[in-house]
Amino acid sequence: MAPNRRGTAGAPGGAPAPPPLPGGSLVRNGSPAGQLVKIAVLGLAAALALWAAFPLYAAGNWIGISVVAGVTALIFYVYLSPRRVPVKYLLPGTLLLIAFQILPVLFTVSTSVTNFGDGHRGSKEEAIASIEAASVERSADSVDYALSVAAVGDPAGGELVFLLTAPDGTSYAGDAEGLTELAPGDATVSTAGRITEAEGYVVLTAAEVSARGEEIAAFAVPTGGGSGIRSSGLSAAYEGSATRAYDEECDCITDSASGAVFTADDERGVFVDEAGQRLPQGWQVDVGWSNFTKVLTDPSVNASFFGILAWNIAFAAGTVLLVFVVGLALALVMHVQGLRGRTAYRILLVLPYAMPSFAMFLLWRDMFNADFGLVNRMFGLDVDWLGDPWTARAALLLVNMWLGYPYLFLVATGALQSIPRELVQAARIDGAGAWQAFRHVTLPLLMVAMTPILVSTFAFNFNNFNAVYLMTEGGPFPPGNPMAGATDLLITYTYRLAFGGQGAQYGYAAAVSVFIFLIVALISLVSLRQSRSLEEVH
């Protein structure tokens, strides 16, 4: 493994060469298998880059293409470099970190400053198109024409013509200029009433119509007064007019039927009339920090936020405490030497861990049912478990403990086995009681291994959406506030705020997510610091 090439990872002359990196033989020149693997992986990267680039090119997304090109170039540069650089080992992980951690966070933050959500998804142009298309109304005296779509000359590119048969049997040809009556001899009308052939026109097949679908959907044979004959599918047409039209000069939409004028409000992304009535179709706009200030200043949020935060912390901390105490206690019992049937007990103990938690929460919810639930029936109780704030919280913690202790039991069992029994024996010889030996010898050693697990358990349960949503949906709710329930976590509360009311509000949800992210980050930071100081003690 001695370096056989000049220059080693930028080491200055005279400095000792760094030790060879693990796995270096895979990329070393000379190993044919390693070279083959390298060629295959790089080829795959190139193929994937091409595969990703074509749709991006079709969409004209130059930024996307440059990102793909840049990443691919970086991969090739790094792995074709003859030097043995550590970035060869870091690159896959770094790319994954960027793709799955940093980009989602950046995307969440960028969403949080918009009003993205139902009614504000697309661009202003899309909203205008949708408003105009939705306002096409059938004229009061409209008749139903039988329709054949035809073209002059080339079916794929020739000028569109609607061949129409009125209910009285008269045939017309309609183009962008207007209607022309066809002489009875010029057109062949089928028994269904549609024109199948006409002099000078090519009747399009369904596939040909479909190919020109957008053009046909936008096509109208003008009949005067702003109205026109439009298609309703392949075989029928009607006379109608769009009552709403966009006017660029006033940046507004005028309704010709009612005379109402809806002016664009570019701050909210909606068209509103003077009375404050808005059109349903809006568009996405940047709203700055208003989603964040809304979280902070909305009185209905403020009133319940701290109560929920307190329960949220209590829930996560309570869960950690319960699963730790129960898991550790069981591990200690199982650790007793000479216990018979230990394997069978262990399997029984980790059983809840093997169950899908999704189904278990629903099952437990039914078991806590006040009238039909197993818990009340078995113990002869009459407790309204999920209907009272404190019993609902207790039930939730119990179930969460039931699902969570096996993991801590497994971890504690492993950690206990790594602590030499001699240490405890020595303490006992020195005169310590069983409790003292556990408290001052076993537990501190255990905590070194367990603290990171406890921190991650805390972080996981801090956002344990499934547990709360499937068991109680955040309830029970106080009569005066249907938005914040007794068992709501910040995440279930956010979910309700963002998706419970006016449909989906991704912008607002993203803002609250950023707050939760900050809270969890802060708590994790503090507790990890604590655990580091714990390690330093030993």
Place this chain on the structure above:
Amino acid sequence: MKIRSASVFTGAAALTLLATACGGGDTGGETQAAAEDAMVIWADDERTDVLLPFAEEFGDAHGVEVEVQAVPNDELQSSFVTAHQAGSGPDIVVGAHDWTGNFVQNGAIDPIQLPQDTVEAFAPTAIEAVTYNDQLYGVPYAMENLVLIRNTDLAPEEPASVEEMVEAGTGLRDAGDVEEIMGLQVGQVGDPYHIHPFYTSAGGYLFGRDDNGDYDPTDLGVGTDESIAAFERIAELGEEGSGALKRSIDDQNVASLFNDGRTAYFVTGPWSLPDIRTAGIPYEISAVPGFEGGEEARPFVSVQTFYVAAGGANKVLAQEFVTNYVAKPELAVALYESDPRPPALTAALEQIGEDDPDLAKVVAAGENGDPLPAIPQMAAIWDPFGKAEASVIGGADPEETVTAAGETIADQIG
């Protein structure tokens, strides 16, 4: 913003592909090309199989390819809106009519122009349901509404009012014949759909109607004196009252209560009938009764609908399919056979009604029903209204609870 987020997405997608090294790069292009030519219909799993032969027939008749794709029903609405926005949506989507408002505000569907004689072939309530802002936005194919199903062994007489039903149910419970007075799902967070007949009978309403008969989002009925009075009557049936309505009865256990003979009355829809028949309970169907001296009990009527996507690649074909094909009685009958809800087409209903007498009873029970509001503001109702219902049934003060729910809803509607 759009460009930035798009590049973030594509960058992430490219990195994902590179990182996970998922193969099959060259087949991807081909399937995409095929999907662009074909007309695509999205429906839930149950309806997909039924639609397939009809889609094939339509495709053969017009020389085009038609694909029917199954999307789980609870994700259908949001998946469609998201896919439409991304430009990869279907041409036709099949779903409940109360999605209309949300689809329209997101510009995801196009209005549909039906000839007058086709409109008249449908039940008027069905047409009313799919009309939003004076525009027809979908073609209905089936309707459903709540009914009262009673166990004729235990309760041979049809109750004329809620009070009669509760009295008879209480008698049966006290005699030990049943466990519960009646089966109406409430749950810990309530169920606005199932309580609606009781709520309207006691005088409550959700949204007022404007001059055209459309729901008016500015006239919110929750939190008004009428709604408080209605919840006071519902509270009398609750846990502190007669005990007919309980939070412990929810969507999970209500059907087994009735199917095991543990209650004599069951407020539910036609979807429960297959299980009741399997359980062998002798039953009779009638309209959900109202309170004595109250107004009519009006259940929600919801309508299953075919929508034409605004962003579809085959809009003309899609229009053709829904305007000329969905109105065919054969399709309605086939859909009925896979899922026994009354067809919206009067002709299909008559055809099936001859063999299935229950169907006419379900339809009769829904005749005075309210179409489920399709306005986007309805989304703000469900959650707070349901919780108010659960609280009041659990014994909370109706005035305080309903006022708070009304304020929350008004806040969200903005």
